[in-house]
Amino acid sequence: MEPRTLKGFRDYLPAIEAPRKAMIRAIEATFECHGFVPLQTPALEYLETLAGKYGDEGDKLLYRFADHGARDVALRYDLTVPLARVVAQHRGELQLPLRRYQVAPVWRADKPQRGRFREFVQCDADIAGVDSAIADAEVLCAGLAVLDALHIDGARLHLNHRGVLFGLLRTAGVADLALQLASIRAIDKLDKIPAHAVRAEMVGHGVPDEVAGAVLARFTTERPALEGLDAALSTASDAATFEAVARLRRVVELVTAAGHGDRIVFDPTIARGLDYYTGLIYETRLTDARVAGIGAVMSGGRYDGLIGLFCKDAIPAVGISLGLDRLLAALVELGLAADGDARVPVYVTVFDPSTAQAALGLAGRLRAAGLRAEVDAVGGKLGKQLERASKRGARVAAIVGPEEVAAQTVVLKDLRRGVQERFALETVTQATREWIERPD
RNA sequence: GUGGAUGUAGCUCAGCUGGUAGAGCGCGGGAUUGUGGAUCCCGAUGUCGCGGGUUCAAGCCCCGUCUUCCACCCCA
Numbered sequence: 280m281e282p283r284t285l286k287g288f289r290d291y292l293p294a295i296e297a298p299r300k301a302m303i304r305a306i307e308a309t310f311e312c313h314g315f316v317p318l319q320t321p322a323l324e325y326l327e328t329l330a331g332k333y334g335d336e337g338d339k340l341l342y343r344f345a346d347h348g349a350r351d352v353a354l355r356y357d358l359t360v361p362l363a364r365v366v367a368q369h370r371g372e373l374q375l376p377l378r379r380y381q382v383a384p385v386w387r388a389d390k391p392q393r394g395r396f397r398e399f400v401q402c403d404a405d406i407a408g409v410d411s412a413i414a415d416a417e418v419l420c421a422g423l424a425v426l427d428a429l430h431i432d433g434a435r436l437h438l439n440h441r442g443v444l445f446g447l448l449r450t451a452g453v454a455d456l457a458l459q460l461a462s463i464r465a466i467d468k469l470d471k472i473p474a475h476a477v478r479a480e481m482v483g484h485g486v487p488d489e490v491a492g493a494v495l496a497r498f499t500t501e502r503p504a505l506e507g508l509d510a511a512l513s514t515a516s517d518a519a520t521f522e523a524v525a526r527l528r529r530v531v532e533l534v535t536a537a538g539h540g541d542r543i544v545f546d547p548t549i550a551r552g553l554d555y556y557t558g559l560i561y562e563t564r565l566t567d568a569r570v571a572g573i574g575a576v577m578s579g580g581r582y583d584g585l586i587g588l589f590c591k592d593a594i595p596a597v598g599i600s601l602g603l604d605r606l607l608a609a610l611v612e613l614g615l616a617a618d619g620d621a622r623v624p625v626y627v628t629v630f631d632p633s634t635a636q637a638a639l640g641l642a643g644r645l646r647a648a649g650l651r652a653e654v655d656a657v658g659g660k661l662g663k664q665l666e667r668a669s670k671r672g673a674r675v676a677a678i679v680g681p682e683e684v685a686a687q688t689v690v691l692k693d694l695r696r697g698v699q700e701r702f703a704l705e706t707v708t709q710a711t712r713e714w715i716e717r718p719d
Numbered sequence: 720g721u722g723g724a725u726g727u728a729g730c731u732c733a734g735c736u737g738g739u740a741g742a743g744c745g746c747g748g749g750a751u752u753g754u755g756g757a758u759c760c761c762g763a764u765g766u767c768g769c770g771g772g773u774u775c776a777a778g779c780c781c782c783g784u785c786u787u788c789c790a791c792c793c794c795a
Binding site: 283286334336337339340357385387389390391392393394395396399400401402464551553562563572574575576577578600601602603604605606628630660661662663664665666667668669670676678680681682690692694695697699 | 720752753754755756785786787788789790792793794795
């Protein structure tokens with residue numbers, strides 16, 4: 280039969296899974312460093328848990344089917360709604376606020392294209408149970424620290440608040456909610472299409488032309504954070520908008536105090552398509568033009584109404600979500616993907632069957648000392664084994680022939696420098712460690 | 720869901736206006752049998768995505784289908 284994978288699903292061969300795994304480790308360590316604790320949820324949920332939480336577009340992209348017991352189920356579409364379900368379901372046993380992180384695959388029946396997959400890993404950090412600017416800032420700091428941990432310089436986090444968008448539209452005279460949402464979706468395209476086209480789209484939805492013009496006059500695509508906030512504040516005319524701007528300003532102050540101010544920018548055109556966001560929203564874009572079109576790599580926001588859909592208590596929450604596979608795809612395109620550790624530094628050759636025990640014994644000794652070692656499992660001529668060692672990317676080859684066994688010694692060969700030396704068994708572990716770490 | 724491309728050895732690709740396939744890399748073997756990466760020599764690689772059609776003849780033309788990719792929509 281023909282081996283194949285489903286459309287939009289991929290195998291991760293060692294060459295890419297190694298750097299990918301390294302990223303996951305760095306991300307998890309950073310989240311833990313920020314006080315988030317791990318949590319996992321099932322891949323499969325009842326359909327009713329997920330349906331209706333993301334908006335029409337999201338609903339269409341749910342992988343849904345009937346299981347063997349005729350239950351309507353769906354693969355999780357993100358990690359946020361399952362978290363909301365968990366918080367509601369276990370609120371008696373969870374201490375709020377809950378700071379949890381989760382790194383796990385999600386599934387969307389989307390049409391695959393550049394940077395978009397049907398199965399991909401999201402890395403989420405959320406704080407549930409409190410509505411505060413500090414919670415907002417803490418989540419943002421965790422996300423920004425992840426960028427630092429991954430050594431990603433060319434990224435900017437665009438901040439906005441739904442209250443600002445709605446407030447500006449409201450004060451301009453767009454009162455209808457559906458019209459506001461349609462306008463926001465149009466405004467979201469300001470960085471892709473010219474302002475007059477956005478204006479035409481708004482008019483097409485039913486916004487009077489002069490109103491559309493007045494609203495768009497308030498938006499420049501991007502401004503320095505605090506300066507932009509001031510401009511937005513001057514246009515605010517009702518309490519809700521004022522509060523939204525004040526919250527934004529406070530969050531920016533806090534994130535800046537934490538040392539991440541150079542990475543964030545106020546961007547009134549950020550809208551977010553998911554229905555459950557209620558306040559602060561953000562998207563992270565890579566600044567390199569070559570991958571600008573790949574889309575947001577780390578997004579999120581505040582969703583104060585979502586958990587309440589699963590229980591009587593209104594539990595506010597805020598979170599951030601990094602798209603690991605999309606980010607990795609961008610880094611690969613830019614040639615910035617970290618060197619994966621798909622290589623094992625020490626390759627132990629097996630001279631002949633009679634020395635196999637000595638070879639395994641040596642490997643055991645090295646591994647007990649924490650060194651990564653591999654024993655040649657194929658056999659054959661020593662030259663072939665050294666060739667395999669080189670191809671595997673080993674730094675050091677160990678040779679344990681009859682002479683070495685008799686003398687209780689090991690020959691180490693530095694495959695990069697081409698030199699070799701004989702060591703006594705007692706000193707070989709330390710010597711190997713030094714050889715591995717030795718620069719060329 | 721809409722639109723546009725793509726599909727030839729393991730990989731990247733070439734194949735002129737139709738006449739039953741090539742390169743590089745990789746892979747296997749070898750250059751006096753306890754030493755790799757460089758070089759050299761030799762060698763194997765393919766139902767040319769799949770199914771139909773046109774033709775004396777199709778990798779090349781036509782239709783369908785699947786795959787991958789790109790744009791829109793939306794999103795990580």
